[in-house]
Each structure stands twice: as structure tokens, then as C-alpha cells.
Amino acid sequence: MAGYAIVNASVRTLEDALPEAEAVAIRDGLIVAVGSAAEARAAAGSAEVVDAGGAAIVPGLVDAHIHPFEPDDVIGADLTRCGTLAEVRAALEAERRRGGPDDWVRGWGVSYEAFHGDEIHSALIEGAVDGAPALIHFMDQHTALASGRALALAGVTGPVEFSEAAEVVVRDGAPTGELRESAAVELVERVLPESTARERYARIVETIRTLNARGVTGVHVMAGSPATFDLLRELEENGDLTLRAIAPLWQQPETSFDEMRGQLGHVGERGRRWRGGVAKFFIDGVIDTGTGWLYSPDTCGDGMAPFWPDPGRYADAVRMFAEAGFQCVTHATGERGVRAALDAYLAAGAAAGVRHRIEHIETVTDADLARFPRENVIASMQPLHMQWRQDDDSDSWAARLGPERAGRAWRTVDLLRAGATLALGSDWPVAQNDPRIGMAWARLRRTPGARGRRTFEPGQRLSGLEALEGYTTGAAAAVGEATVGGRIAPGLRADLTILAEDPVLAAADDLPELPVRMTIVDGEIVYAQDAPEGV
Numbered sequence: 001m002a003g004y005a006i007v008n009a010s011v012r013t014l015e016d017a018l019p020e021a022e023a024v025a026i027r028d029g030l031i032v033a034v035g036s037a038a039e040a041r042a043a044a045g046s047a048e049v050v051d052a053g054g055a056a057i058v059p060g061l062v063d064a065h066i067h068p069f070e071p072d073d074v075i076g077a078d079l080t081r082c083g084t085l086a087e088v089r090a091a092l093e094a095e096r097r098r099g100g101p102d103d104w105v106r107g108w109g110v111s112y113e114a115f116h117g118d119e120i121h122s123a124l125i126e127g128a129v130d131g132a133p134a135l136i137h138f139m140d141q142h143t144a145l146a147s148g149r150a151l152a153l154a155g156v157t158g159p160v161e162f163s164e165a166a167e168v169v170v171r172d173g174a175p176t177g178e179l180r181e182s183a184a185v186e187l188v189e190r191v192l193p194e195s196t197a198r199e200r201y202a203r204i205v206e207t208i209r210t211l212n213a214r215g216v217t218g219v220h221v222m223a224g225s226p227a228t229f230d231l232l233r234e235l236e237e238n239g240d241l242t243l244r245a246i247a248p249l250w251q252q253p254e255t256s257f258d259e260m261r262g263q264l265g266h267v268g269e270r271g272r273r274w275r276g277g278v279a280k281f282f283i284d285g286v287i288d289t290g291t292g293w294l295y296s297p298d299t300c301g302d303g304m305a306p307f308w309p310d311p312g313r314y315a316d317a318v319r320m321f322a323e324a325g326f327q328c329v330t331h332a333t334g335e336r337g338v339r340a341a342l343d344a345y346l347a348a349g350a351a352a353g354v355r356h357r358i359e360h361i362e363t364v365t366d367a368d369l370a371r372f373p374r375e376n377v378i379a380s381m382q383p384l385h386m387q388w389r390q391d392d393d394s395d396s397w398a399a400r401l402g403p404e405r406a407g408r409a410w411r412t413v414d415l416l417r418a419g420a421t422l423a424l425g426s427d428w429p430v431a432q433n434d435p436r437i438g439m440a441w442a443r444l445r446r447t448p449g450a451r452g453r454r455t456f457e458p459g460q461r462l463s464g465l466e467a468l469e470g471y472t473t474g475a476a477a478a479v480g481e482a483t484v485g486g487r488i489a490p491g492l493r494a495d496l497t498i499l500a501e502d503p504v505l506a507a508a509d510d511l512p513e514l515p516v517r518m519t520i521v522d523g524e525i526v527y528a529q530d531a532p533e534g535v
């Protein structure tokens with residue numbers, strides 16, 4: 001198959017041998033030349049030339065932590081931009097008006113900050129949803145708020161016992177509507193009307209197209225099951241898988257060891273642009289609600305319970321998957337949770353070429369931090385989650401941790417200086433799935449464009465190059481793909497993002513508005529700014 005050359009560009013290769021070039025040649029899904037326009041034209045083996053118009057080419061941007069294949073999480077009102085209860089209510093009212101009188105009112109992405117100063121209680125939204133059954137998910141997916149009608153339909157009338165750290169919050173004997181952790185949320189989700197398969201598929205394809213338009217060429221999916229592999233097969237067969245995906249098998253505290261053993265055979269599942277081979281665990285919840293696992297209680301007396309009631313059982317599960325050749329991925333926001341994951345990985349070992357990873361790491365002690373490089377564990381972080389912090393530390397995240405622990409927040413620079421590999425991501429739909437916003441937060445540690453706002457832990461600000469590496473070389477290393485991707489060099493995958501300007505040189509405050517000119521996966525142009533219908 002004949003290839004093509006992209007010329008008139010400033011190519012940032014992230015490759016030591018040739019850091020910068022002006023053209024790239026692509027053939028059969030691979031980069032075949034990097035250098036001058038003449039070299040690229042000669043190597044392309046065809047006359048086809050894309051003129052980049054002076055734009056910057058960087059390795060394809062990869063979101064190292066995202067949930068793109070859970071279309072039920074993004075139904076209804078998008079509440080991610082609502083900073084106040086009034087805005088939440090207005091969005092829910094609009095959603096209510098869109099449906100019929102008995103329809104559910106749904107919403108997603110609401111922040112704890114929107115409830116600032118108020119107890120999370122269904123009474124706050126009953127007026128807006130006007131008696132309708134309603135379920136809104138918080139931005140971190142760990143908490144939901146159900147209306148009284150929704151609780152009634154689900155038969156939730158009081159406290160419920162769970163085998164994991166989940167809770168139907170009750171006050172004066174009655175549920176408040178707040179549901180903590182998935183087992184509690186599922187009580188209401190069980191009675192929701194189901195989307196059709198066609199609706200769900202369409203929502204997933206829309207998500208993929210949106211990611212492409214934001215320059216994303218690959219995703220590390222953070223929840224999954226064998227059904228996810230079926231979805232990926234279907235997307236690929238239909239030509240809709242316009243990015244690379246790595247999907248895990250999620251193991252929960254309720255999963256029996258027999259069920260886990262039954263999944264080990266999936267280790268080698270793959271398609272052309274996707275693969276499995278990853279096992280995902282949660283060892284804690286979120287710091288904001290007191291479910292992050294800490295060394296000592298938070299200021300509300302919470303934070304002492306791991307998500308797996310028996311952390312030894314979690315470690316056994318890690319070992320089972322590690323021995324079967326899986327990469328293990330553990331969600332750990334709190335510093336005690338981080339240690340539990342490091343301990344489990346150290347005890348389990350890893351197959352040749354496999355490095356386990358820890359997700360979030362919102363606070364970590366010096367001693368545990370030093371273990372990342374020493375024990376070859378990847379740090380996967382989302383600095384843009386600092387957008388919910390308040391300048392005066394009044395947010396529940398900082399208030400619960402107290403100043404000392406909160407001062408050890410998102411230690412991206414400390415981890416890099418210690419020699420750790422850092423991968424960056426969004427955790428969408430928790431936060432915006434736009435790597436330009438993610439890079440801006442990693443560099444600024446404050447809201448992009450809001451120069452008057454506080455910079456959180458200024459010593460932890462990444463450079464422009466380090467932020468880009470988190471979405472490229474770091475992301476590739478996080479999944480054992482440093483030899484096939486993450487850089488621009490002959491023989492590597494032709495996954496490229498073309499931006500109006502080099503994101504390393506662009507001012508961090510300007511990154512969110514930096515135009516994406518073109519996104520290329522496997523040599524295929526999956527997004528072009530001038531061709532809204534795709535190429």
C-alpha cells in the first residue's frame with residue numbers, strides 16, 4: 001500500500017537521536033521516515049503529500065486513564081460545568097422538561113463543590129425534578145444522589161448492609177438520597193429503564209469521535225469485562241475504532257477466586273487496535289468522601305477502611321493475575337492505599353516486560369514515593385482533578401486531609417525526579433477528556449486562564465515537555481509499548497497529533513484553545529479540522 005508524506009511541519013519527535021524534523025512519511029500504518037521534506041517524499045512511495053501549513057506534529061496523545069465505553073455514565077444532563085447548586089437545579093429542570101412526566105431525570109459529572117456547605121440531600125433537587133425519579137452521578141463516579149421517587153421505585157427505605165465499603169446514607173432513619181460507592185448506587189441503577197443497544201453504541205462512537213477531535217489517538221480504559229472485548233471487536237469490524245484501546249478486566253471484592261481463574265484465559269485477547277492483558281482493582285475510594293485509604297483518620301474520622309474488606313485477599317488476587325501474565329492496575333487515591341498496592345505488586349512479581357501501575361496517587365508519603373522507581377511501578381495521575389480544590393482549602397478533599405497531607409498532593413515532579421515513569425490521563429467522565437486541558441493543569445496546577453487563582457504546590461508544576469511526555473512516552477511506557485509507540489521515529493506506529501502550535505512551546509494558559517489540525521491513528525487520518533465529516 002502506498003503511503004504519504006506530511007511536510008511543512010515542525011515535528012517534535014521525543015526521540016533523542018533526532019528531536020526535531022520538518023516532515024514525516026507514513027506507510028502501512030507505520031512511520032517510515034522522519035527528516036526533510038525530500039526524505040519523506042522519497043520514503044512515502046507515492047506522490048501523496050499533506051501540507052501541514054507550518055503546524056506542529058507530536059506523537060499521538062494517549063489518555064492513560066479514561067472510561068470511554070460506559071455510555072450509561074453519560075446519560076442526561078451534563079453537569080460538569082455546574083459550579084453551584086442553582087446551576088445544577090437549572091440543568092436538571094431543563095432535563096426534566098425534555099422528558100415526559102414519568103421519565104427519569106438523569107445527570108452526570110456533578111462536583112461535590114456544587115453542594116458546598118450543604119449536606120448532599122435529595123431535598124436539594126426535588127423541586128428541580130418536580131417529583132420525577134432522578135439519579136445524578138457525581139464527577140468521580142463514587143457517589144450518586146437519588147430523588148425520593150427514585151429511592152421508592154428501588155425499594156430503598158433505610159440502611160443496607162454491604163460486603164464492601166458502600167453506604168446508603170441515612171439520617172433520622174430515612175435515606176438522604178446520597179449513595180456511596182457502586183454497590184449502593186446499583187440499588188437504584190437496577191430499576192432504571194435500559195438504553196437500547198443501538199443508543200449505547202451510538203454514544204460510544206460519539207465519544208471516540210470527540211476524543212479524535214481533541215487529538216487523542218489512544219486510550220487506557222480503566223474498567224472492563226469480557227463484554228468490553230466484544231464491544232471492541234464490534235467497533236473494529238465496523239471501522240469505528242478510530243483510536244487504540246487497552247481494556248482491563250475489573251475484579252471486585254465480591255469476585256470469587258473461581259470467577260477470577262475463569263478470566264485468566266483472556267490474557268492474550270486482542271484485535272488490530274486493541275488488546276486486553278490487564279487486571280484492574282480498586283483498593284480505596286475517594287478522599288472527598290472519606291473513602292480514600294489513609295495512614296491516620298481524616299479530619300472527619302474517616303479514611304481507615306480499604307475498599308477490599310480483606311486487603312490480603314486483594315493481594316492474592318493481584319498475585320493470581322500477575323502470575324498469569326497480566327499487568328495489574330490499582331486505583332489508590334490515599335497514601336495507605338498506595339502502599340497496599342505497592343506491597344501487593346512486590347509480593348506478586350510481574351511477568352517479563354510487565355510493569356504494574358497505580359492510578360490517582362493523590363497523596364503519597366516520601367517513603368512510598370521512593371518505591372515507585374525502585375520497584376518499577378508506573379505512576380498514573382490526573383493533575384486536572386485539582387480543579388475541584390478551593391484556593392482557601394475549604395473543599396472537602398483538602399479539609400478532610402488537613403494541611404500536611406494536602407501539601408503532598410499530586411506529587412508529579414517529585415515522582416519524576418525520583419525516576420518514576422509518569423502517565424497522565426483524565427478519568428473522563430470524571431473530568432474533561434481533552435489532553436490539552438490535562439497538559440495545562442499539569443503545568444499550571446491552577447485553572448488555565450485564571451491567572452489570579454492559587455497555584456497548588458508550585459514546586460510540582462511540570463514543564464511543557466514533561467506534560468507532553470505524560471501523554472505520549474509516559475503513556476506508552478505505562479503499558480509496555482515504549483518500543484512501538486509514544487515517539488516519532490521510523491518503524492514506530494503512525495499515531496500522530498497535529499496541533500496549530502508546538503504544545504511544549506505554547507503558553508500553558510493557551511493550551512485549551514490550541515487548535516487540533518489533524519489526528520492520525522495507524523496512518524489513517526481519523527480527524528481533520530478542515531473536513532468536519534472526517535477523511
Ligand SMILES: [Zn+2]
Binds near residue numbers: 065067222
Ligand atoms: Zn477511573
